[in-house]
Amino acid sequence: MPEPHLLAADADRAAVVTRLDASLADGRLTLPEYEDRAARAHGARTYGELAELTTDLPDPVPTPARTRPQRSAVHQAVHQAVHGGAWHGAWDRDLRTAWTGWAATAVLVVGIWLVSVLATGDLQYPWPVWVVGPWGAVLLARTVGEHRRRELST
Template sequence: MGRDEMRAADSDRQAVADKLKKALDEGRLELAEYDERLQQAYAAKTYGDLDGLLDDIPGTAPARTHTTDPAPHTATPLPAVRSERAGQLVKAWLGGFGGIFVVGTVIWLVSSIGSGHPQYFWPVWLLIPMVLGALGRWRRG
């Protein structure tokens, strides 16, 4: 079976659609032509159907770059990159819970000042999911 008869994946169709959108944004395609090619890209069943949609657009690689290797080789990220990405994920995750905790603490503070005496510090309960999540992420590395 040749490459042109092989079934295209959703990711292949989406890659062509993204390149067509970029070409439209750059003014290389008119809206009607973009719409026509986009419909052809999403209706494509094989690589042969996708071929030709990007041929006249400079700077776009054809859809032929897809590998048919059943077990693609993925490189293991370097430890520094892995720890940097993990740090970003933890910051993003804790930032959301941390923000909720800060808002809850401000509400507690305003209500305590408004009543004239300290109220029960209920925002401490907001720390439980944050601490459990941080411990879970720490244990997974």
């Protein structure tokens, strides 16, 4: 840590609390000790006050970086064929997740509506359209917009 008399920032206080969290999880601190130290960390003004809170704790052990195993050329080609195309990237994963949620909800509400129609024998108002319709329209607009943006950027 920098010199003890220098003022600490919010990020410094958060880093100490994160270290205290890990020590609590490891069993090095009891809950009352953790609560006391975390409260003092949030109220600390200087690096010296923060350093006092972790002097009896071991230095954190860095976790080794995970490396992906090398893929064979065949595996890469299959991966590209399956996962390539229109659905790739973080934005597309978000879209795919959103569409999956929409489809699951659509199946659920249409199923509920269908059971109620079969149970009563009356053809009821198709209310599921108000649940899945607007949501689907927004998702469709996002999907089309993303595909157009990709076409323009290539």
